[in-house]
Amino acid sequence: MKTFKKNPPATTAFTLPEILIVCAVSAIFLGSAIMLFTNFRQGFSRSENVAVLLQESALFMARLRTDLNNAVLSGPGTGSFDQQIQALPDSLTFNVYSSRQGRINQVAYRLLPDAKGGSISRQEADQAERILIKNHVASLSWQMQLERFATPGSGTFRIGVGLDLQLKTSSGREKPFTIKTTMFPARLNRQLNNP
Amino acid sequence: MNNIRKNGLSLVEIILSMGILAMIMLPVFMTFSSGNANIQITESEFRAHTAALELMEQIISLPFNLIKAGSYDAAKIVDGGAFANSPILFRLSENPDLKPFLQVEEVKRGEKIVFKKITVKIAYPSARASGRMRDFTLKTLVANENI
Numbered sequence: 001m002k003t004f005k006k007n008p009p010a011t012t013a014f015t016l017p018e019i020l021i022v023c024a025v026s027a028i029f030l031g032s033a034i035m036l037f038t039n040f041r042q043g044f045s046r047s048e049n050v051a052v053l054l055q056e057s058a059l060f061m062a063r064l065r066t067d068l069n070n071a072v073l074s075g076p077g078t079g080s081f082d083q084q085i086q087a088l089p090d091s092l093t094f095n096v097y098s099s100r101q102g103r104i105n106q107v108a109y110r111l112l113p114d115a116k117g118g119s120i121s122r123q124e125a126d127q128a129e130r131i132l133i134k135n136h137v138a139s140l141s142w143q144m145q146l147e148r149f150a151t152p153g154s155g156t157f158r159i160g161v162g163l164d165l166q167l168k169t170s171s172g173r174e175k176p177f178t179i180k181t182t183m184f185p186a187r188l189n190r191q192l193n194n195p
Numbered sequence: 196m197n198n199i200r201k202n203g204l205s206l207v208e209i210i211l212s213m214g215i216l217a218m219i220m221l222p223v224f225m226t227f228s229s230g231n232a233n234i235q236i237t238e239s240e241f242r243a244h245t246a247a248l249e250l251m252e253q254i255i256s257l258p259f260n261l262i263k264a265g266s267y268d269a270a271k272i273v274d275g276g277a278f279a280n281s282p283i284l285f286r287l288s289e290n291p292d293l294k295p296f297l298q299v300e301e302v303k304r305g306e307k308i309v310f311k312k313i314t315v316k317i318a319y320p321s322a323r324a325s326g327r328m329r330d331f332t333l334k335t336l337v338a339n340e341n342i
Contacts, residue, residue: 029216
């Protein structure tokens with residue numbers, strides 16, 4: 001009868017303490033990685049929402065600034081200095097010179113309140129109304145400011161549009177983005193002081 | 196009797212490999228967090244840009260002869276403060292983190308002032324709770340309309 005000699009047990013596998021230590025180290029490593037990644041995801045989501053608000057507010061303010069730089073004295077609906085820019089709680093209206101059309105147009109910005117968040121639209125003359133900020137406006141106020149400085153002669157006038165805008169993200173969880181500034185329509189101001 | 200062979204990885208090898216993996220992953224996560232920091236810088240830069248335009252626009256809105264040459268630092272540029280000791284007042288929105296600077300230079304042709312060069316510089320914090328500041332600068336020329 002052929003007999004086989006039994007081989008001694010080969011130590012090719014991990015021992016239990018080794019496996020336990022590796023599991024513990026892996027758990028610590030994976031836990032840290034998951035925690036870092038979760039924090040990153042939350043931070044990224046917040047930053048992304050803030051970036052959207054920044055983009056929208058930049059677009060709106062650039063558009064309004066361009067229009068105010070093109071604002072002129074003459075045109076329909078003008079009167080005394082304090083009526084050059086008509087600021088109501090839900091609308092801002094003034095006249096601009098359109099070099100493309102070679103005429104003076106009325107531009108109107110409107111605040112469209114909504115329970116989800118307000119919107120801001122812009123309309124020039126009879127063109128289609130365009131939404132600049134959609135459902136992100138938490139609050140908005142605009143005021144026409146007319147100053148008169150006692151300089152030699154008849155004094156110096158300066159018109160400005162004070163803007164206080166607060167935007168909120170769609171989720172509403174992040175801190176609202178607030179921007180407060182005054183825009184000075186340079187061409188209109190030069191016209192006021194050099195009629 | 197066969198020789199005893201160790202085919203598996205040792206504990207030291209595994210821990211070392213995980214250490215190397217951690218070192219590789221660390222810059223990846225650092226890249227993620229730097230992306231978030233960049234958004235914060237963009238927000239600060241946007242505020243600085245808005246403040247620079249606010250200051251620039253109110254100066255270029257003035258009649259040419261009232262734009263007085265000189266350098267004006269943050270101590271002089273305050274809301275309601277006088278511009279160049281004149282009746283003209285600064286109008287500035289509240290931005291305590293920003294440090295404005297204004298310079299007006301005359302550009303002459305012969306004896307006549309043909310332009311005034313306006314430089315507005317706004318220093319803003321590069322990150323929250325850090326002392327480092329960055330600059331945003333705007334420059335423009337205002338033409339003398341009276342010549």
